[in-house]
Structure formats: C-alpha cells, structure tokens
Amino acid sequence: NAGVTQTPKFQVLKTGQSMTLQCAQDMNHNSMYWYRQDPGMGLRLIYYSASEGTTDKGEVPNGYNVSRLNKREFSLRLESAAPSQTSVYFCASSEAGINQPQHFGDGTRLSIL
Amino acid sequence: KNEVEQSPQNLTAQEGEFITINCSYSVGISALHWLQQHPGGGIVSLFMLSSGKKKHGRLIATINIQEKHSSLHITASHPRDSAVYICAVIRGGSRLTFGEGTQLTVNP
Numbered sequence: 001n002a003g004v005t006q007t008p009k010f011q012v013l014k015t016g017q018s019m020t021l022q023c024a025q026d027m028n029h030n031s032m033y034w035y036r037q038d039p040g041m042g043l044r045l046i047y048y049s050a051s052e053g054t055t056d057k058g059e060v061p062n063g064y065n066v067s068r069l070n071k072r073e074f075s076l077r078l079e080s081a082a083p084s085q086t087s088v089y090f091c092a093s094s095e096a097g098i099n100q101p102q103h104f105g106d107g108t109r110l111s112i113l
Numbered sequence: 114k115n116e117v118e119q120s121p122q123n124l125t126a127q128e129g130e131f132i133t134i135n136c137s138y139s140v141g142i143s144a145l146h147w148l149q150q151h152p153g154g155g156i157v158s159l160f161m162l163s164s165g166k167k168k169h170g171r172l173i174a175t176i177n178i179q180e181k182h183s184s185l186h187i188t189a190s191h192p193r194d195s196a197v198y199i200c201a202v203i204r205g206g207s208r209l210t211f212g213e214g215t216q217l218t219v220n221p
Contacts, residue, residue, distance in 0.1 A: 042117065042199070042211030058208075090156060099144040099163065099203055104156035 002026050006091050006105035013081045013112045021076040021108050023091030029103070030096035032074035034058075034066060036087040037107075043090065049074055051096065081112045116140050119200050119212035126219050132187040134215045136200030143203050145183050147174050150197040150214065159185070159198075190219045 007022045025032065030051045035043040035058075045058030049068040063085060065077045074093075078085055089108045094100040117138045126132050136145070144163040150156045160167050160174040162183075167174050171190075176183040187194055195218050201209040 040213065042115070042213045043201075043209075044211075045208065048208065088154065092156075098205070099161065101146065101158045101161045102209065103158065104148075106153070106155045109154075 004091055004093055004103050004105035006089075006108050008108060009106065010109045011111070013078075013110070015082060015112060017081050017112075018077065018079050019081065020078075021089055021091075021110075022073070023075065023105060024073045025091075025093040025103070026072065027093060027103065028071070029093035030071070031094045031100070032068065033092040033094075033102065034064075034074070034076045035090045035092065036060065036085075037090060038087050046076065046089075083112050086110060086112045115212070116210050117200055117202055117212040119198075119215050121215060122213065123216045124218070126190050126217070128191060128219055128221050130190050130219075132190050132194075132217065132219075134185045134198050134200075134217070136183045136185070136212055138181050138183075138200075138202050138210075140202065140204055140210070142178075142181075143205065145176055146201040146203065146209060147183075147185050148199040148201060150199060152196070156199070187217075192219045192221050195219050 004025045033048040034046040037043045047066040049055045052071045067075045091105045092102040094102045120135045146161050147159040171188045173186040197214040199214045200212040
C-alpha cells in the first residue's frame with residue numbers, strides 16, 4: 001500500500017537554485033497539503049488544495065508555489081531557494097470534509113547551502 | 114504563546130512504565146489528532162477524537178473539551194514506542210495546527 005509518496009527523499013541545493021518536490025497519493029483523496037517541519041517548531045502549513053483545481057495559502061507560503069496537477073498529484077516548487085528554506089517537507093492528504101484524518105508521506109529532507 | 118502546547122517536551126522512561134503526554138490548546142476546535150513520528154521521519158496518525166476517550170492496543174487518548182486539554186497514555190511502554198508524539202487540533206475543515214511534539218525515549 002503506497003499511500004502518500006514523496007520524491008525525492010533527500011536533496012541538497014545551492015542558494016538561488018530551483019526545484020520541485022513531488023507528491024502523489026493513491027487513496028483517491030480530495031484534499032492535499034504541504035507542510036514544513038523545523039527544529040523547535042511544530043509542523044507548519046505552506047499550501048493546501050481542498051480539491052483538484054484549487055489551491056490556497058497556509059501559514060508560511062512565501063517563497064513557494066504549488067500545482068495540483070490532478071487529483072493524485074500535488075507539487076511544491078521553490079523558485080529561488082534560500083537557506084531559510086532548509087527544512088523537512090511533508091505532504092499529506094485527506095478525504096474532503098471536516099475532521100478527516102490526514103495521511104502523511106515520509107518527508108523530503110532539503111538542505112540549501 | 115503557541116495555540117497548541119505539549120508537555121513534557123522530552124520524556125525518558127523505563128520499559129514497562131505508564132506514560133502520559135499532555136496537550137493543551139487555547140482555541141476552539143472541532144477535533145484533536147494525535148500523531149506519531151518515528152526516528153526515520155514518517156508520520157502516522159494514532160487517533161482523532163472530539164470527545165471522551167479512544168483506545169487502541171496499549172494507547173489511550175482522552176479529551177476534555179471544556180478544559181481544552183487532551184492526554185495520550187501508553188501502558189506497559191516498550192522501546193519500540195520511542196518516537197515523537199505530536200498533538201494537532203482541527204479548527205475548521207481539515208486544516209491542522211500542530212504542537213511542537215514530545216520526544217519519548219523508552220529504555221530497556
């Protein structure tokens with residue numbers, strides 16, 4: 001059972017480089033999310049997509065863009081990476097509606113030098 | 114002050130001990146989520162609850178909506194329970210607000 005799959009698992013970038021983090025889910029979920037996790041802080045929402053074709057900003061959207069390519073896939077793009085974006089990034093998905101549990105991917109560890 | 118506070122931040126226990134992790138929140142919520150993050154980094158949902166108590170194996174979660182407090186209990190702890198336990202609240206829809214997590218280490 002794949003669940004939520006994130007690629008890559010690890011990446012090192014130089015300041016100013018761009019990259020896209022990929023996320024795909026096979027649970028037919030409507031809603032998808034991107035979070036970042038930093039030491040000493042809880043997970044913070046970057047962007048989310050309530051359904052295919054819609055995206056909305058979360059708490060910390062600056063420096064990121066997202067694309068909900070189809071119902072399965074939700075990508076996160078860093079256009080010009082900065083050291084402050086060094087973090088572990090998690091993708092999650094859930095059924096639509098209130099109080100639905102979220103299912104998480106294994107994370108992408110991103111370092112920006 | 115964070116909207117979701119967990120205590121303790123770090124907890125070390127001996128195998129077999131009863132463990133309690135606390136979560137307090139300062140906002141109105143529709144439900145609360147307990148999650149487990151293993152050393153490898155993956156995050157797994159343990160419970161979602163909006164009232165009362167839920168039990169799964171050796172894990173028990175309780176919530177008191179009036180007091181804005183939830184607890185996660187682990188009975189007969191085992192080294193494989195070592196992980197970060199994260200409390201998250203749902204304020205509307207399915208968006209989560211997370212606590213910082215509690216690092217639990219269970220020694221044999």
